[in-house]
Amino acid sequence: MTLSEISENIMKRIFWIIFPFFAVLLVWQAIASLNIFPHYLFPGPASVLEDFVAKAISTQVLLLHIKESLIRLSLGYATGITGGLALGVAMGLNKYIARFFEPLIVFTHAIPGITWVPLAIIWFGIGYKTVTFIIFLVVFWPVLYGTLIGVRTTSLKYSNVALMYNAKKWQIIRYVLLPGAMPSIINGIRLGAGMGWRGVVGAEMIAASSGIGWMIIDARSWLHTQTVILGAVIIGIFSIAIERLILKRLEVRTIEKWGMISAP
Amino acid sequence: MASDPILAVRSVSKIFKSSKHSIVALEEINLKSERSEFLCVLGPNGCGKSTLLNIIAGFRPYFPPTKGEVLIHGKPIKGPGNDRIMVFQQDTLLPWLDVQDNIEFGLKIQGIPKAERQEVSEYYLKLMELEEFKHKYPFQLSGGMSRKTELARALALKPKILLLDEPFAQVDALTRLSLQEELLGVSQLGKMTTILVTHSIQEAIFLGDRICVMSKRPGKIKEEVRVELPNPRKWADLVNEREFARLHGHLVNLIHEGESNNDIK
Numbered sequence: 001m002t003l004s005e006i007s008e009n010i011m012k013r014i015f016w017i018i019f020p021f022f023a024v025l026l027v028w029q030a031i032a033s034l035n036i037f038p039h040y041l042f043p044g045p046a047s048v049l050e051d052f053v054a055k056a057i058s059t060q061v062l063l064l065h066i067k068e069s070l071i072r073l074s075l076g077y078a079t080g081i082t083g084g085l086a087l088g089v090a091m092g093l094n095k096y097i098a099r100f101f102e103p104l105i106v107f108t109h110a111i112p113g114i115t116w117v118p119l120a121i122i123w124f125g126i127g128y129k130t131v132t133f134i135i136f137l138v139v140f141w142p143v144l145y146g147t148l149i150g151v152r153t154t155s156l157k158y159s160n161v162a163l164m165y166n167a168k169k170w171q172i173i174r175y176v177l178l179p180g181a182m183p184s185i186i187n188g189i190r191l192g193a194g195m196g197w198r199g200v201v202g203a204e205m206i207a208a209s210s211g212i213g214w215m216i217i218d219a220r221s222w223l224h225t226q227t228v229i230l231g232a233v234i235i236g237i238f239s240i241a242i243e244r245l246i247l248k249r250l251e252v253r254t255i256e257k258w259g260m261i262s263a264p
Numbered sequence: 265m266a267s268d269p270i271l272a273v274r275s276v277s278k279i280f281k282s283s284k285h286s287i288v289a290l291e292e293i294n295l296k297s298e299r300s301e302f303l304c305v306l307g308p309n310g311c312g313k314s315t316l317l318n319i320i321a322g323f324r325p326y327f328p329p330t331k332g333e334v335l336i337h338g339k340p341i342k343g344p345g346n347d348r349i350m351v352f353q354q355d356t357l358l359p360w361l362d363v364q365d366n367i368e369f370g371l372k373i374q375g376i377p378k379a380e381r382q383e384v385s386e387y388y389l390k391l392m393e394l395e396e397f398k399h400k401y402p403f404q405l406s407g408g409m410s411r412k413t414e415l416a417r418a419l420a421l422k423p424k425i426l427l428l429d430e431p432f433a434q435v436d437a438l439t440r441l442s443l444q445e446e447l448l449g450v451s452q453l454g455k456m457t458t459i460l461v462t463h464s465i466q467e468a469i470f471l472g473d474r475i476c477v478m479s480k481r482p483g484k485i486k487e488e489v490r491v492e493l494p495n496p497r498k499w500a501d502l503v504n505e506r507e508f509a510r511l512h513g514h515l516v517n518l519i520h521e522g523e524s525n526n527d528i529k
Contacts, residue, residue, distance in 0.1 A: 160323070161356045165370040165421070166346050175369070179360035258360045259403030 043226040048233065051226040062215070066234065069211040072128050073200050076135020080196070081189060084140045088147025089173055092181075098148075105144070113138040113195070114202045121207050131211065134203040139192035146188020150181025183255050190247055197235055268338030270457050271297040271320070271425055276332035278315055288482035289315045290329070295476065295485070297425075297457040302448070304472035305461045308519060312483025313461045317427050320459065321350045336424065346370065349423040351414050353430045357402040363413050364389065364398040370421040388416035391450060408439040412446070419450060426451070428460040432467070441499050444470055448497060465515045469508060470497060477518050487518060 025045045032044025039047070055062035091098040113134055120130040158176045167175070178185070204213025212231050219227030255261050273295035280287045289312040297303060305313045318326035320334055322344040333340045336347060349370070357366045365372075367385040389395045392412045402410060411431060418426060431447075432440045448471055451458045462468055468475045475489045493507055502508050 157352070157354065157356050158358055161358070161369075162373065164321070164323075164344050164346070164350060165373040166344075167373045171373055175373075176358070179358070182360070254360070258401055260359060 040223045040225050043229065047226045048229050051224075051230050055227070055230070062230075062234075065210055065212050065215045066238075068128070068208075069200050069204065069213070070238075072131045072204075072211065073135060073196055075128075075132045076196055076199065077139055077193070079132070080136045080139025080192060081143050083136070084143025084188065084192070085147050085178075085185070088144045088181075088185075089151055089177060091144075091148050092151025092177065093169075093173075105141075109141050113199050114206075117203055117206050120203075126207050126209065128208070130207040131200060131203040134207075135196050135199040138195040138199040142191035142195060143185070143188040146184040146186075146191070147181055150184035150188075151177050153184070154180030179254070179258075182258075183260050186247065186251055186255065190243070193242055193247065194239065197239055201231075201235065268335070269296050269298045270300075270337060271295070271459075272335040272338075273316070273320065274332050274335065276316070276319060276329045276334065278312070278319065278326065279330045290319075291482040291484050293332070293483070293485055297459075300455045300457055301473045302451055302458045302460070302471055304468035304475045305459065305478060306463070306465065306468040306475050306515065306519075307478030307483070308463060308480050311478040311480045313463075313478055314429055315483070316478075317350070317429050317459065317461045320425070321348055321427055323350075346374070346421055347423055348425040348427055349418040349421055350427040350429060351418050351431045353433050355402065355410050355414070357405075357410060357413055357417075359402050362399050362401050363394055363405070363409075366402070366413055367416045367420050369417060374421075384420050385416075388420055392416050392446065406439075407435040408443060411435060411443055415447065415450070419454065422454060422456075424456055426456055426458045428458065430462055431460070440467075445498060447471065448495075452495065465512060465519070468515070469493070469511050470499065470502060475515070477515065489515065 029044045029046060032039075032042055032046075036042075052062070087101065091101055116134060116137055117130065120133045124130045124133060154177055158180060159172055162172050162176050200211065201213035201216065204211035205217040208214045212234055216228050216231035219225070219231070251261075252263075256263050273293055276290055276293045277288070278290040280289055293316060295303075295316075305316065307313045315326050319329050320341075321327070322334075322341050327341075327343065335341070336345075341348075358369060361369060364382075364385050367388055368381040371381045371384060385398075389398050392415070394409065394412055394416065397405065397409060402413075405413065415431070428447075432443050435443065444467060451471075460468075460471055469491055472491050475491060477486045477489065478484065479486045489511065491511065493502065493505065
């Protein structure tokens with residue numbers, strides 16, 4: 001490929017990322033401009049943008065909500081991923097731990113995350129503790145299952161090699177099981193990241209007075225429909241950012257480099 | 265005690281029991297290695313030669329043997345240990361480590377500091393002509409290079425006993441010849457006993473100072489053959505040696521005897 005062909009390829013890819021969004025925005029704006037529906041039912045992208053500028057630059061209230069949600073999300077991710085990894089490895093290594101927790105997990109896993117909100121409010125009150133707890137719960141399950149299946153599918157021959165060199169248990173976990181389980185751990189974290197956003201918005205709608213979820217539910221009661229849509233757009237943008245800037249990079253630097261999955 | 269041999273296998277038998285019947289895999293195996301040497305265990309598929317190697321390595325479910333014991337410098341073994349390192353028939357390089365880190369893996373487990381590890385790995389990278397590939401990952405290596413890396417990983421620990429379970433069975437014939445020459449070279453550098461299990465008569469003659477010929481079911485040592493060929497050996501010289509041809513003929517006869525008597529199909 002020549003240089004101009006490569007740059008042409010890049011242009012093409014960028015076009016096919018931007019164009020679909022642009023087309024949707026255009027149609028959306030066109031319908032809104034026709035004034036078939038009242039503004040409070042169907043605001044166009046222009047008024048969402050206007051709302052964004054007002055909240056992000058003039059009053060900066062949006063930044064506060066984003067910050068609150070991101071802090072809760074980070075705490076929830078950190079505890080959920082750590083907990084999922086720890087129990088997943090323990091269950092993958094020890095059949096008694098696995099037997100003990102398996103029925104409990106099947107039972108608890110079936111309870112939707114949002115069910116815990118009232119209980120969490122009783123325990124922790126309104127605010128970041130309750131929201132973080134809910135995020136922890138919804139992130140925990142996919143990471144746990146991902147780690148467990150990853151540890152179980154890591155070939156025994158690698159553990160045997162480590163044992164031959166007199167590896168201690170923590171060395172087998174650190175140097176064999178965790179990297180071996182990496183493909184399904186990343187998959188679990190990816191599912192967890194998506195679930196985390198549902199958790200944070202759901203919990204904030206009920207059990208907080210700040211955050212993107214609270215901003216959305218608060219805007220609804222004032223019929224500020226453009227703010228409701230703005231909240232959804234913000235969530236979409238952050239989801240993509242987490243995927244591209246964190247998860248995709250983690251994947252490229254680990255399992256793609258190791259040849260455990262094929263590069264796209 | 266100085267007089268104890270490096271390795272002694274003392275009347276080892278192994279019986280695998282299942283619900284229906286039991287299989288005698290090994291019967292009364294005796295083996296001794298007094299000094300650094302290259303020992304080949306030759307036998308047809310299913311003669312229990314891999315079982316014997318796994319017992320020496322201390323791996324379950326082969327270890328412990330049903331009867332008998334394995335002694336290193338007079339002390340009975342209790343399980344796997346880093347005085348005996350095995351190179352397996354399949355690839356066991358860790359996919360998440362590059363060639364250099366794979367070679368250093370055993371040393372890292374021992375807690376040896378990075379600078380020292382690197383010194384050792386650089387030495388083996390050079391010796392095995394792997395320098396160019398030291399930052400490649402296992403999935404990027406050819407079969408021959410994988411084998412060399414596995415060998416380097418085992419040698420890096422300077423084991424007293426190197427166990428090789430048909431290490432070149434999965435590479436192409438031409439690569440195998442050059443790997444055999446390299447193995448012979450590196451095995452004579454360190455002071456260690458090398459035990460190689462194979463079903464290739466030529467490989468056994470080329471590499472071995474001694475060859476233990478095993479018979480099939482129950483696995484017994486039928487005869488021990490001493491290889492009186494000059495060192496260092498090269499395939500190009502060896503194929504014209506009379507002694508090579510004589511040994512080859514003798515070993516073929518030994519193995520065929522067993523086939524016609526035991527294999528009633």
